[in-house]
Amino acid sequence: MQATGIIVEYNPLHLGHLHHIKQTRKTTEADCIIAVMSGPFLQRGEPAIIDKWERTKTALEASVDLVVELPHLFAVQHGDYFSKGAVETLANLHVSSICFGSEQGTIEPFLTAHKTWEDKRDSFDSILTSFLEKGNSYPESSRLAYEAIGISEIDLSRPNNILGYSYVKAINRYAPSITPETITRVESDYHDETIEGTIASATSIRKNLHKYGEITKKASETLPTFTSKALQAYRDEKQVWHSLEIYFPLIQHLLWTSSPEELRMIQGVDEGLEHRLLKAIDVSSSFHDLMHTVKTKRYTWTRLQRLFIHLLTNIKKTDSRLLEKPVSYVRVLGMNDRGREYLSQHKKDFEVPVVTQLKQLEDPLFTLDLKAQKAYLYPLSGENRVDSYRREKMPPVFY
Template identity: 40%
Template sequence: MRAVGLIVEYNPFHNGHLYHLLESVKLTEAEAVVAVMSGNFLQRGEPAMWDKWTRTRMALHGGCDLVIELPVAYATHAAEWFAYGAVSLLEATGVVDAFCFGTESGELAPLLHAAEIAADEPPRFQTLLRSRLDTGTSYPVAYSGALQAYLAEQGYADAASFSFDTPNHTLGLHYLIALKRIKGAMKPYTIAREKAQYHQESITDGSIASATAIRKLLLDSESLEAASPFVPVSTYWNIQSSASGGVAPVSWERYMPALMHKLVTSDAASLASYRDVSEGLEHRMLNALPELGEASFAELLSLLKTKRYTRTRLQRALLSILLGHAKADFTPDKLGSGVEYIRVLGFTEKGRTLLKRMRETSSLPILLSAARPPEPCRYLNLDVRASNAYMLGTGGSELSASLFRDYREKPVMI
């Protein structure tokens, strides 16, 4: 059974995701779809609007056959390690023949050329990168500029003029770098995004909008029906069900009391020990606290944001503080050692067949429950703690029923 892998967040699963899934199946001639999906916190340093089990149901109803979890250690990291964790997991299953990702251009060749160079990060490239970072340029823009300059020096004309700093090109490049570094056997494919670009807040089509636009629509609108034209019926059912229970949609604002507690009880040295808090950001955070009016997350971001400190970087740093993610636990050596297990969040009947094969082909232990973890299990412990923190903001009536849900929840079966 030929399987294609997708790297997703599905926050929520919408019509654009459905298009990508169907086109991926067609392009790769796959018979099954394996999705590696972020858990309760996402790559841009945000809580997911819906918990990972709700989003797993969206994925399975939308056409995925097997959903596995990208641990929070990778899911909330910048592109390099987000991609490394996701690609490593798909490769580790032993059943995924190809993986397909969306890009702004739909062009694979320039990304492949760039990945060949960037995977080893030669000294000249590192020099070009450092020189751009020293000017205060954000990391994604500095990385793209350094890569373009280096490729031009090396005579790669097609890749040198390519825009690597757009969101999907950045992720796509790092997917290919990760594949090269792990010496993976999966074949990469890409599909051009249609009608709505990543993070596009405006809606310009009657049926396809970005996840960013849909989330904004749900937060701004008094009616869930506003999102219904842009999502499959099954997704809309899940959105309605979560809203009726008062559990979702979840946003950063629900976590402000817990975050503020951490901020006001920490000194600069303590804040600087957290992942993504560097270059004096700890002092900027402490200096911003007396300026807060309503103590909203939006206001805090506004006070902290600069050219160097982008919104995404700030959100990741604040999330690290909220979750207690210390720098010492996320060194390149530790992240580079890879994930120790494959956590299954859900499957269909076809996915069950894949799971049987995976028991023979997987290079990692397969977990259907967090109750019996393998050793070592440092990433699983982080996931359980992150899920507990997430549940504090879901608004459920009984907190005790939500805490340590990872230990009780069985995979979603469709």
Template identity: 35%
Template sequence: MRTVGLIVEYNPFHNGHLYHLQQSRKITEADAVVAVMSGHFLQRGEPALLDKWSRTRMALRGGCDLVIELPVAYATQAAEWFAYGAVSLLEATGVVDSFCFGTESGELQPLLQAAELTAHESPGFKALLKRELQSGISYPGAYSAAISAHLSEQGYASAANFPFALPNHTLALHYLLALNRIGGKMRPYTIAREKAQYNQAEVTDSQIASATAIRKLLLEERELDAVRSFVPESTFRILQEEWAAGRCPVSWEQFTNPLLHAIVTRSAPMLSELHEINEGLEHRILQTLPKLDSLLFEKLLQTLKTKRYTRTKLQRALLAILLGHAKADFTAEKLASGIEYIRVLGFTDKGRQLLRRMRVSAKLPVLLSAARAPRPFAYLELDVQASSVFMLGRSREADPASLFRDYTDKPVTHP
């Protein structure tokens, strides 16, 4: 059974995702689709619009056969570790032959060349990166510029002019770097994004909109029908169910009070011990709070924001405070050691067949629930904690049982 892997957030699953899934299956001639999906908190340091089980239902009804979870330790990271965790998990299943990702250009060759040349970061490349960082630009921008300069020095003039700094190109490059670094066997493919780009907040098409634009419609207009034409009917029905039950849309504002509690009960030295808190950010956060004219998350974010501290950087830092993620647990050495298990969120009948094959092929234990873990896994414990925080923030009247759904819920099945 040929199987293609996808790296997704599905926040929520929309028509663009459906196109990508269908095209991925087509160009790889795959019989099955495995998605590695972020859980309750996402790569840009924000909570998901809906819980991970609802998004798993969307994925299965949209055509995925098996959904596995990318632990929060990797799901909320910048491109390098986000990609490393996701690619490692797909490779560890032992059943995924290829993986397919969206890019702005649909070109693969320049990305492959860049990944091959820089996977192990030669002294020459590190010197270029250091030079770019000293110019004062952001790390992603510096990395992209160093890649281009390195390719040019190595005689790859055409690839050197490739726009590596575009968001999907950056992620794609890191997927390929991860594949090189782990010695993965999966074959990579890419598809050009159509009609709406990754972080495009405006709607410019009658049927295709980015997840960013869809979330904006839901959170700002508070009108579910406004997104109906941009999502498959199966997604819309799940949105209706969760909306009627008061379980979506979820946003950062619902976590403002617990976040502020986590900040004001820590001193600057205590904050500095948390992941993503560096370069004096702990002092800026504590000095900013008394200056706010309202205790809204967006107000805090806008007041903190500078050229040095971007929105995404700040969201990841504030999320680390909310979740209590310590620097010591997120060192490069620990992250490079990888994930120790494969957590299954849902599957179809075909996905069940893949799971049978994984009993033999998987390089890691396959978990159908946190309660079935053969031993304590540090990243799994962080996921359980993150789920509890998400459930508390999602509703003022959280069901006590919902706090520990990771232990009690079975994987979602479809049909």
């Protein structure tokens, strides 16, 4: 069996994602589609609106064959580390290709751009440093540096092109036997905040859900029926859809009880930011207030959100060393019959543990996954919290 990989968050899974899955199967002619999915917290520094188990169920209902978890440490990072973790996880499962959605829609410009970057890498690094020293954010500095070395084949101001380019770089560096593929992204821009039509961004869908506290007609038109049911069932049972705002009391507590020295140990707290955080928390009555008080041109919204996730999950700078090491296991979240058959056929060939039970693995990277899952459950009631963590110790979802 041949497998292709996709890199997803499904926060939540919408009609644009269905298109991606369908076109991936058509483009790659794969026997098995494997999704590596972020767990409790996501790349832009946000909690998933519903837990990874419910999102896994929606992936399987959307015809993904096997869902595995992207280790938490890689899931909440900038594009290069996020891509490294995702690509290495899929490489551990011996996928032959990785297919991603992009505004560009064809793979050749990504390959040409990567060749340019490789030829001018030393120049790129020095140019990037110079833009950072001028006070630009990392994303803006990267975009300007790519322009400066002559990358013009793809528009690296578009969010999915940026992430897709990171995937191509990671494939070339960590898993060159994998073939990168891309399809045209049909949904709205990743950052769009309002729902327009039936193909909407996950950002706009979440914003609508949180604003109204229910699945509105407008939101339901952008979602498969099974996603709407999963969202409603989670809210009915857990009494919550997760957002950073509901973690604010815990963030406030952690900042109020931490010294500057302790905060400096947290990943992302650099350049004296600990003092800015401690001043800001004293005058902030909500997470929204806190973000607006701390944000500057250099400290982007996404960078700060990631920092607060690191604070919530107690990810320290010393943990960052694990980002440089290969992903050393694969955690299975769910599968259908095809996914089960694929694992059965290939299990003797895998070089790392492919685990379905917590007791099967002792790994420092996996320990961080468990810490993140516990932090994610903070907003739930006591009984729901215990029940939800108990689910962590149970077998994967079978569909």
